Amino acid sequence: MGSILRFRKLCVLEPAKCGELYEKKAQIKLDNEKKSFEIPKIEKNDKGLSEEKKRKRRPNKEWRCIDSCCWAIGYICTIWWLLLFLFNCLPANLPGLKVPEPPGMRLKREGLVALHPVVMVPGIVTGGLELWEGRPCSEGLFRRRLWGGSFTEILRRPMCWLEHLSLDNETGLDPPGIRVRAVPGLVAADYFAPGFFVWAILIENLARIGYEGKNIYMAAYDWRLSFQNTEVNFAKRGYTFFAFDGSSY
Numbered sequence: 001m002g003s004i005l006r007f008r009k010l011c012v013l014e015p016a017k018c019g020e021l022y023e024k025k026a027q028i029k030l031d032n033e034k035k036s037f038e039i040p041k042i043e044k045n046d047k048g049l050s051e052e053k054k055r056k057r058r059p060n061k062e063w064r065c066i067d068s069c070c071w072a073i074g075y076i077c078t079i080w081w082l083l084l085f086l087f088n089c090l091p092a093n094l095p096g097l098k099v100p101e102p103p104g105m106r107l108k109r110e111g112l113v114a115l116h117p118v119v120m121v122p123g124i125v126t127g128g129l130e131l132w133e134g135r136p137c138s139e140g141l142f143r144r145r146l147w148g149g150s151f152t153e154i155l156r157r158p159m160c161w162l163e164h165l166s167l168d169n170e171t172g173l174d175p176p177g178i179r180v181r182a183v184p185g186l187v188a189a190d191y192f193a194p195g196f197f198v199w200a201i202l203i204e205n206l207a208r209i210g211y212e213g214k215n216i217y218m219a220a221y222d223w224r225l226s227f228q229n230t231e232v233n234f235a236k237r238g239y240t241f242f243a244f245d246g247s248s249y
Helices: 002-013 015-037 046-056 065-089 103-109 152-156 158-165 200-208 227-236
Strands: 118-120 129-133 145-147 179-182 191-193 216-218
Touching: 103 200, 145 158, 152 158
Parallel strands: 118 216
Antiparallel strands: 129 145, 129 179
């Protein structure tokens, strides 16, 4: 009974102290609840950390045959471009080095002149291919070479380049929405890549004896197509084929 009276006296006469007492009790209760819900921290020793790092490390990749091929191609290309750079840096006429006379100059001196037209048929893969219609990824490549030249598009957008050079599995022609055609004219196969000539030297020597664009023709074609599809492709472009017996089709 005495304790109850003292508590009432405390709450009536000193309400501020009573409120503080309740706040302290509530704070102590909250602190105890927080401690009960806290997860004890487990300290990792150095050995555990090292094992965890070892698990996160990626396993070493084995050296494969394709890696050797890629490195070999890279070395060959690097040496080729280095030799090409040194060749272009050298002067045209080195002192003490006698340059052989071109065949065209010799034939011109002998009196040979242009007479019959010359038709050149490039070999497989050496003819250039250019884009006339393509997917949205080929923006800015209209009438640009996809095959031949500097081959820069292989590095810039390889998947887009591969998609446009691939043929349809059913028809054997270009997929719908894509048109890749052979480069027309003598530039189709004069140089396969910068510094790698194919027909350029022959064209140059023919020009020395009087040949020009009107009597030299480069029969460029799409080397990706089969013989039958090559005929179909040329027929769509308005060409007429003649057989050995003189009949056309």
